[in-house]
Every structure is written in C-alpha cells, then in structure tokens.
Amino acid sequence: MHYERTPWEQEQRSISLYETNKILTQWKQDRPELKQVYAQILQNVQVRVDLALKAFFRRVKSGEAPGYPRFKGKDRYDSFTYPQAEKGGFKFAGDSLHLSKIGDVRVVLHRPIEGTIKTCTVRRSSTGKWYVCFSVEYEPSPAPRKETVVGIDVGLESFATLSNGEKIENPRFFRTDEKALAKAQRKLSKEGKGTPERKKARKIVAHIHERIANRRLNFAHQTSRQLVDRFGTIVFEDLNITTMQKNPHLAKSIADVAWNMFITVTKSKAEDAGSHVILVNPRNTSQQCSGCGMIVAKTLSVRVHSCPHCGLVMDRDRNAAINIMRLGLQSQG
Template identity: 85%
Template sequence: MSLKLHDDDARLEIGRASGKWYACFSVEYEPNPAPQKETTVGVDVGLTSFATLSNGEKIENPRFFRTDEKILAKAQRRLSKAEKGTPERKKARLIVAHVHERIANRRLNFAHQTSRQRVNRFGTIVFEDLNIRNMQKNHSLAKSIADVAWNQFVTITTSKAEDAGSHVILANPRNTSQMCSRCGMIVAKKCSDRVHSCPHCGLELDRDQNAAINILRLGLQSLG
C-alpha cells in the first residue's frame, strides 16, 4: 500500500465542547482489497438485541447512553444550578461534555469492532434500508433508537467491506418481520411477540432471526 501525504492536508479540527483538539490528516492510498468471500448473512437490527443474524447469532445491545444516563443527569443538574459566568459553571459544562463524549466514543468503538468482525467473516452482508428519522418520531422509542445508532453501524460496515473482500446490500424492510421465512405467508405479530410461529407451515423460531433470513433472501434476490 502506498501513501501520499500533502502538507496542506494536515489541519487542526475545531475544538470540541470537552476542550480537546484533534489533528486530522488526509491520506491517499491504493486499496488492496481481499478476495471476495462466498459467505452471506442477513442482519436484523433491533433494540432488545443490537442485531440478530440470519444464522441465529445475536449481538448484545450495549446501551451506552442508558448505562451513563444517571451520571449525565447528575452532571446536568449541577450545570443548571451553577451561576452563569462563574468558574463553577464552566467546570460543570465541561463535565457534561466529557460524559457525552465518552458515550459517543464508546458507541463508535463498538460500531468499529462489531463491523470489523462481520466483514472479516462474511462476503455479503444484507441490512434493511431503514428510515431512522421516521422511526424516531415514536417518542417512546426515540432515545433507544438514537442510542443504538444503526446508521453509524451500517455506514462503518460499508466503509470496511471493500478492503475486507465483502460488500453490503440494503434491502427493502417491508414485511421482513411479518413474513414467514419458510413459506412466505404473512404472520401478523405485535412488538411484544418474540417468537415467529407460522400457522401455515409450522415454522417456529426467534422472531428476529426469521426477519434476518428474510432480509438476506431479499438482498440476494436484488443481485439477481
């Protein structure tokens, strides 16, 4: 791999609210992608589990924001009580920024590690093409959806895929949770129903795995 670094590509990023500064370097390189792998997988992202794969594997939801929510609320209360223009308020604001930054960094690191594991194993990875903004209009779920950051995970997986000999497909999410992955019949479910039980063909399996199998099938069909 050859690298070319230009002097004018090095710059300082604007300081963050936490007071940190970062030096950014832009590089050009010739990619050397790995050979294409034949393994395939469908991925159903969720809230109970971060993701369920079509082979039945589950990725635990780390819930980074929920874990630090009490710490953040305490820091925000201190900030609101501090008098404006005082050193105490400046210190309190910095603490709040540090907590937010820690949550974001942990979430980003999780997305990088999890996506790397997937692209190293699978040659074709199929996700649902979700409209996250519309989903967040459900105010009871908006905070949890923001915490899992599905778009970030899909974007990072896509960026890693080519060099790893993989590629990512986005499939239409319509009825992937309701359709039986064996016979194709629609089996209506509520969000609380965690098992897919088909009255037509008798298939019973985890609801999210059933969806992941449908996602994989749709993705492969889009390839012809």
C-alpha cells in the first residue's frame, strides 16, 4: 500500500484505481511469483486498497479521527475474491470447487445455491478453518405480506421484550465463556513471542472467541427467523450502539448481546418472509406512558412503569415496546 501512501505524503494527492492497476502490471514483471496468482484476485486487492483509502480521505474531510489503513501482512490477510464468475476464475465440478491457479477444492455446501453466482470469496478464520462465500443474483419470490405488527425493545436484562408481553431471554454468550477466555489469555501473555507455545496458546484464545461468535450468530438467525415468520411488520429502535458503548459499566454487556447483528439479520430475512422492518427514533420510548402519552421519568433501575396520570402499571420494557410499535405504525401513516 506504500505506492498509495507516497503520493499522499509527497504531493498530498491520491492516485486512482486505474493508476494502481498500471503499477500492478509492472509489479508482475518485476516479481514473477505474482503470476502464480489469478489476475483478477490481484486486481480485487487493488479495489480493496482503493476503498480503504477513499474511506480514509472521507474521514479526514469530515473531521473524524481518520486512522490510516493498516498494512495487512500474510498472517493478517485472511481472504481473497474471484470477482467475476463468467471470466472462468472458478466453477463447480461435482462436490469440488475449481479455483483458477489453485485447483480443485472439496466443498461442503450447507444449503443449495439459488440464482446466478457472481463472485466467490475464500476466507480463512482465525482458527485456520476455510470458508467460501458466494454472492448470487436471483429473483426473490417473497411470501405474502402478513398483517401482524410487533414492537421490540431490546435490552440487557432480557434480550428483547415484545409489545405483546413476550420476552426473549438474554443468552449472555460472552459471560458464559468469560472465565475460560480469561484463563486462556493469561496463558497466552506468559508465553514468549515467536515461540510454538505462544502460537498454540493464541489458537486456543481464537477458538473461544470463534465459539462465542458462532453461538451469537446462530441465536440471531434462529430468533429473527421466528419473528419474521410470525409478524408482517417488525419495529425496532434506531439505536446508536457506538455512543451507548462509551458507558464503561454497560459496554461489555452491550457488545455481548449484539443488537446491531440481530437487527441486521432480521432485516435480511424479512423480505422473503413477507415482512418488513422499521427503525424508529428511540427518544422517550422508555419514559412515555403507552396508555396516555404523558412522560413518566424513571431511572434504569426502575423496572416497572407506573403512570400517576392514567394509572397504567406494566413492565417497563413492554411499555417501551408498545411505544416503539406505535411510532412504527405512525411512520407508515
């Protein structure tokens, strides 16, 4: 990435993707080993670098803390992409995937591929497992739209509370493995850098992180599937998770429940299931009475909503979920 940095440091200018591709042609002449890699994979690396730098310059322009893109060495560069199926970079042959310049690799498909495959990305996980991800183009055939509506208040005590009073318990995946992770990290810190023991200890830590992430993602998929199968309109708060995680007392718990992941997965499943997701402004959803609309101030420790104006008494989170549902319906007119 230094060929991008040098013009910036010397001339305060950025070079185009077209220019970097011309440099790549010269590189392949200077470094014959690059010819062992499929040409479009190398071009895709240039695209990734270009996108990273465009994001950097956008952050500089907007006054954010920009953070110059980090160089990725061979131990950190964990994926590569064949960007065009029609160019012959990859193809299926029985239960094997033929990858140009690599050969035939046996694959286990966890579900049938629908539509026309456009790109193929091969990824190595932190624990050394290999995955292949296809992007496809297809015409969806969504299920008929359902008329049922639900508002959902996500939280820490319960993972989510529905406007109908149902609660989804918080699985606390990170908290469950926290002791095992701390023990593995202590052992890692004691091993000398560059030793086989440290490499082994690092892999144990990565395995624990991977297990937590897999459980969390599986929970998000299963829970979101149940919701989109039941409800036609699903309303969430549009939460600013980054700001909320600045609270040192809640940051770890908020990261553990992964609300953003859950909402994103729900949105991805909604269309095919005949549902749609609405995000609403979270302001005062917990403080406002769902019965009369008056503001009833309460701290986080108060778990019951008790309105002195209309006498409504109910679970605090359900009251918020009803307000969220109402806002979602109002946004649709």
